[in-house]
Amino acid sequence: MNDKQIDLLNLDTHELTGLVQSWNEPVYRVKQLQQWLYHELVDDFDAMSNLPHPLRARLKAATTIGDLKLIATQDSADALTRKALFQMRDGQTVETVLMRYLDAPGSPEDSTDPPNVARRTVCISTQVGCPVGCPFCETGQAGYIRNLTLGEVVAQVLYFAREQKRAGFEMPLTNIVIMGMGEPFMKFNVTWRAIQAFTDPARLGMGARRVTVSTSGYVDGIRQLIEKKSQVNLAVSLHAADDALRDQLVPVNRKYPLRELMNACREYVHATHRRITFEYALMDNVNDSAQQAEQVAQLLAGVLCHVNLIPLNPTSESPYRRSPYARVLEFQRVLNRHNIPTTLRVEKGIEIMAGCGQLRQQVKRHSANVNALPLAT
Ligand code: SAH
Ligand code: SF4
Numbered sequence: 221m222n223d224k225q226i227d228l229l230n231l232d233t234h235e236l237t238g239l240v241q242s243w244n245e246p247v248y249r250v251k252q253l254q255q256w257l258y259h260e261l262v263d264d265f266d267a268m269s270n271l272p273h274p275l276r277a278r279l280k281a282a283t284t285i286g287d288l289k290l291i292a293t294q295d296s297a298d299a300l301t302r303k304a305l306f307q308m309r310d311g312q313t314v315e316t317v318l319m320r321y322l323d324a325p326g327s328p329e330d331s332t333d334p335p336n337v338a339r340r341t342v343c344i345s346t347q348v349g350c351p352v353g354c355p356f357c358e359t360g361q362a363g364y365i366r367n368l369t370l371g372e373v374v375a376q377v378l379y380f381a382r383e384q385k386r387a388g389f390e391m392p393l394t395n396i397v398i399m400g401m402g403e404p405f406m407k408f409n410v411t412w413r414a415i416q417a418f419t420d421p422a423r424l425g426m427g428a429r430r431v432t433v434s435t436s437g438y439v440d441g442i443r444q445l446i447e448k449k450s451q452v453n454l455a456v457s458l459h460a461a462d463d464a465l466r467d468q469l470v471p472v473n474r475k476y477p478l479r480e481l482m483n484a485c486r487e488y489v490h491a492t493h494r495r496i497t498f499e500y501a502l503m504d505n506v507n508d509s510a511q512q513a514e515q516v517a518q519l520l521a522g523v524l525c526h527v528n529l530i531p532l533n534p535t536s537e538s539p540y541r542r543s544p545y546a547r548v549l550e551f552q553r554v555l556n557r558h559n560i561p562t563t564l565r566v567e568k569g570i571e572i573m574a575g576c577g578q579l580r581q582q583v584k585r586h587s588a589n590v591n592a593l594p595l596a597t
């Protein structure tokens with residue numbers, strides 16, 4: 221890749237049409253190209269057999285299919301979760317996770333080919349680092365570098381879609397969660413364009429309800445999402461039900477305090493009739509008491525929602541620890557007593573999933589626990 225090459229994944233349909241027309245090619249080439257890129261999932265222009273050779277040569281010279289280079293991977297002990305670290309054109313790195321869930325209990329070794337995997341969810345990043353700076357989050361602690369481009373966001377999905385297609389799945393991915401590194405609503409426009417790439421039938425064509433976007437509480441973005449009348453799922457990282465504590469744990473709370481956040485959430489439910497998922501990472505003696513569970517119940521009373529309780533995945537440099545399991549269960553009982561539905565994230569992949577950004581830090585620290593591939597030159 222060189223600086224002058226255009227990343228095709230960075231173009232929406234309108235922009236791709238502009239490129240094709242500027243090359244004096246018929247407009248039906250747009251459909252053909254999108255078919256190869258997003259349905260056939262090819263990453264090689266030579267495979268685009270219905271395009272004339274001169275056009276393929278021009279595409280090869282002037283464009284790229286994504287701009288990510290794989291530099292490290294890491295698998296969970298049960299082999300169902302896989303993290304990938306990619307390097308971008310400017311040398312920055314970004315992390316993506318594939319989480320696979322079995323239909324029935326059993327190890328992947330016993331399973332058929334393709335294995336008995338019911339859900340294949342890819343968790344993607346939107347920024348290098350994150351300016352929100354939550355103190356329990358590896359990404360937040362690493363500092364903020366930049367937003368990703370549309371092409372860099374879409375390429376993360378296509379990488380794992382290709383991998384799962386090779387593994388034999390007709391529908392390579394079942395879900396996309398925008399929950400990796402970064403705050404997706406800081407640059408709403410890029411996130412929205414990515415959601416369109418995932419749901420547009422001419423591109424990935426996934427049902428909007430299979431896509432989830434998680435925000436730390438960017439009220440602006442929640443309102444913009446309402447305006448789009450989209451059916452994507454919204455997750456909000458709550459982690460505390462009082463402003464003083466949330467100012468510490470999720471510093472964007474200083475800009476958008478709980479009252480404003482909850483107003484936006486209520487507007488969202490009113491406008492979309494969709495249930496919101498509130499994420500709550502349980503931290504030992506910080507936000508996990510029964511009294512704090514009561515506060516959460518009060519805050520969420522009357523809001524169509526569901527709470528996802530996540531035992532904290534402790535990061536290397538933060539003082540926060542995971543709550544003891546008994547306290548997690550007690551917290552859950554309090555919410556359930558108030559008729560607030562909850563789930564407890566206990567999947568085995570948690571050790572590499574929660575706190576996206578950890579593989580990036582490990583590679584920086586040259587940890588032995590990752591399959592580092594040679595760095596791009
Ligand atoms: N920036 C967005 C989306 C990415 S983070 C957001 O904050 O919502 C995805 C989820 O993982 C968030 O709920 C986040 O608070 C949580 N998280 C971050 N670090 C974690 C950790 N070390 N353990 C458990 N959950 C963590
Ligand atoms: Fe950013 Fe989300 Fe991490 Fe907070 S939890 S620092 S918002 S990525």
